[in-house]
Amino acid sequence: MEKMTYALITFGCQMNLHDAERIRGALHARGWSECEPRYAEAVILLTCCVRESAERKLYGRLSSLKPLKEKRDTIIAVGGCLAQKEGTRLIAQAPYVDVVFGTHQYPHIADLLEQAGGGAVCSTALSGVRISGIPCSRLEEFRAWITITHGCDNFCSYCIVPYVRGSEVSRPLEDVAEEVGAHVAEGVREINLLGQNVDSYRRKEEGKSRFADLLRLLGSRYPEAWIRFTTSHPRDFDLAIVRSIAETANVCEYVHLPLQAGSDRILAAMNRGYRRAEYQVKVDELRRCVPGVSLTTDVIVGFPGESEEDFAATLEMLELCRFDGAFTFLYNPREMTAAADLPDDVDARVKQDRLRRVMEISRRLTSASLRGEVGSEQTVLVHGPSRKDPRRWSARTRNNKLVHFQRGEVNLTGVFARVEITAAGSWSLHGELKEILG
Numbered sequence: 001m002e003k004m005t006y007a008l009i010t011f012g013c014q015m016n017l018h019d020a021e022r023i024r025g026a027l028h029a030r031g032w033s034e035c036e037p038r039y040a041e042a043v044i045l046l047t048c049c050v051r052e053s054a055e056r057k058l059y060g061r062l063s064s065l066k067p068l069k070e071k072r073d074t075i076i077a078v079g080g081c082l083a084q085k086e087g088t089r090l091i092a093q094a095p096y097v098d099v100v101f102g103t104h105q106y107p108h109i110a111d112l113l114e115q116a117g118g119g120a121v122c123s124t125a126l127s128g129v130r131i132s133g134i135p136c137s138r139l140e141e142f143r144a145w146i147t148i149t150h151g152c153d154n155f156c157s158y159c160i161v162p163y164v165r166g167s168e169v170s171r172p173l174e175d176v177a178e179e180v181g182a183h184v185a186e187g188v189r190e191i192n193l194l195g196q197n198v199d200s201y202r203r204k205e206e207g208k209s210r211f212a213d214l215l216r217l218l219g220s221r222y223p224e225a226w227i228r229f230t231t232s233h234p235r236d237f238d239l240a241i242v243r244s245i246a247e248t249a250n251v252c253e254y255v256h257l258p259l260q261a262g263s264d265r266i267l268a269a270m271n272r273g274y275r276r277a278e279y280q281v282k283v284d285e286l287r288r289c290v291p292g293v294s295l296t297t298d299v300i301v302g303f304p305g306e307s308e309e310d311f312a313a314t315l316e317m318l319e320l321c322r323f324d325g326a327f328t329f330l331y332n333p334r335e336m337t338a339a340a341d342l343p344d345d346v347d348a349r350v351k352q353d354r355l356r357r358v359m360e361i362s363r364r365l366t367s368a369s370l371r372g373e374v375g376s377e378q379t380v381l382v383h384g385p386s387r388k389d390p391r392r393w394s395a396r397t398r399n400n401k402l403v404h405f406q407r408g409e410v411n412l413t414g415v416f417a418r419v420e421i422t423a424a425g426s427w428s429l430h431g432e433l434k435e436i437l438g
């Protein structure tokens, strides 16, 4: 087959951005090359369906590709969570789509695109996901994302992920370590371990090494790279993991631990598997064992049946846990989930008001957390020129806070540096370069 060109447009979370790297890797291995959508022989949309807004965006973007189909007979392919959920319904709604591929089909993307032309292809089987040995074409030279678990078995009542990504599968420890080794040998400075729930890594396999052991192993084998991970689950985030963060020098002091709600009644209705008191014990232990740790969270407001008292319990937990940041969401029912059968009974105006109140507290906590860094000297990894002000560098501290500082002549992208924190803004820090560490 002659060389083909593709364009890839990605929606949604970090998991999808990394899936995009693997789709690129699979296509490049078959001789495809990337270009802009208007010149591409195939345009691939990688979709998300966790929130309704992502779904709306996808359909908007899809219709904007219709003229390309009409003018150049471009192959239009839609993959990812929404494709998994919709399957042939997507083709019925947008008949100019040639290929629909689900979340277990990424390694077969080249075959699927090459089959296009003989009628629409829909491949959404959720069995036998392959997460090892998939070539990956990294978007950044200095940072790598590595899937350690795929899918989820938790069935939180509001969440569609288990239905569209399938049951949880963990990669073998040595397989993860080998991939990390290959990235580090290529000069990667920061490794990000990815999973819907990294803390349950290999939990199903009796006697096997778990997440805490993985952190220790990677820490001792590759001490030159920073190690981060996302996402944690409060039920499975245990003291062994806290200790491995505390005792492994290159595991960064940052944890994202989604609380979702502060009331035990709502946590039970969400099927989260923990109570607020357990959550708080873990947070206290984390803060005690890992000095300087930064802790962020997710909060959903307006879950079915959430009373003012339940909501007050969420606000109270925000203050008690002193989060460094919180991502806040309005509940909206997702098809297929258990919560979609509950009456969505919190008034829209009440939901909006609760969102405003939760965001107000979260902003105050974030500002206080940032102000607490002023005057310190920190090692940062420089990500590149700031998008807002290219005369400054954007970098992240070990505890994942964003720092901006003045650019000089030398290119510092992907370099570790020492920076003195001189001021705090609402969402980021300002600093002065003290030393380039290389």
Ligand code: SF4
Pocket: 152, 153, 154, 155, 156, 159, 160, 161, 162, 196, 197, 233
């Ligand atoms: S842990 Fe819960 S919220 Fe997270 S992906 Fe699994 S089901 Fe969804």
